[in-house]
Amino acid sequence: MDTPYLQIESTGAVIWLSPDVTTVGRGQRVDVRLDDPSVSTLHAEIIRRGPYAYVSDLGLSRHGTRVNGRVVAQRLLDNGDVISFGTQRCRVSGLPVEDTVPESDPRRSSIPELTRRELDVVTALCKPAISDEAFVAPSTARDIAADLVVTEAAVKQHLLRLYQKLRIPEGPNRRVRLANEVVARGLVRPLPVAIRASRRLGGPPVAARAAGADGVPLAG
Numbered sequence: 001m002d003t004p005y006l007q008i009e010s011t012g013a014v015i016w017l018s019p020d021v022t023t024v025g026r027g028q029r030v031d032v033r034l035d036d037p038s039v040s041t042l043h044a045e046i047i048r049r050g051p052y053a054y055v056s057d058l059g060l061s062r063h064g065t066r067v068n069g070r071v072v073a074q075r076l077l078d079n080g081d082v083i084s085f086g087t088q089r090c091r092v093s094g095l096p097v098e099d100t101v102p103e104s105d106p107r108r109s110s111i112p113e114l115t116r117r118e119l120d121v122v123t124a125l126c127k128p129a130i131s132d133e134a135f136v137a138p139s140t141a142r143d144i145a146a147d148l149v150v151t152e153a154a155v156k157q158h159l160l161r162l163y164q165k166l167r168i169p170e171g172p173n174r175r176v177r178l179a180n181e182v183v184a185r186g187l188v189r190p191l192p193v194a195i196r197a198s199r200r201l202g203g204p205p206v207a208a209r210a211a212g213a214d215g216v217p218l219a220g
């Protein structure tokens with residue numbers, strides 16, 4: 001069986017995937033180093049399980065990880081997939097090709113692409129939950145405006161478009177339902193527990209495996 005590998009589009013460099021975990025980021029000690037400011041020090045991992053491999057975003061960068069243009073938290077990889085870590089693109093090759101029908105998720109397939117600013121807004125919306133304790137209220141429009149240095153009116157316009165795109169019906173706690181939806185769909189990912197604990201104690205961030213950083217539900 002061929003050994004799978006990543007090819008970095010900007011340089012043409014080829015990096016063979018480790019038998020277990022391949023780390024990706026801007027740090028000096030990662031396996032796949034991408035020297036770009038849109039990539040975090042420890043950005044993502046590619047985990048191999050037998051003949052399969054999946055990418056896992058570690059939630060440490062505001063720019064996130066995409067597979068074939070779609071924002072992901074975790075995603076099983078197919079041969080030829082293009083993974084974007086921030087603005088850096090890598091193509092995965094050498095994976096076995098299977099004649100299978102892709103798993104269908106009607107909710108995900110109905111999600112339209114979000115703009116960069118809309119992703120900024122949902123990230124700021126969920127900031128209390130992804131950086132602190134579970135079961136906290138999402139940010140207000142005023143908080144989001146202050147965080148993104150834009151007007152509150154602009155934030156409300158973005159929220160209205162997000163309600164429409166993600167089909168959040170009118171009613172009580174609409175912001176909370178929007179926050180729950182974007183976390184459930186992997187558009188925003190809570191920080192690993194070790195990092196949240198470190199921040200509460202005032203210490204430096206501690207890198208944690210994505211496998212131990214499953215989504216934390218917001219209050220609904």
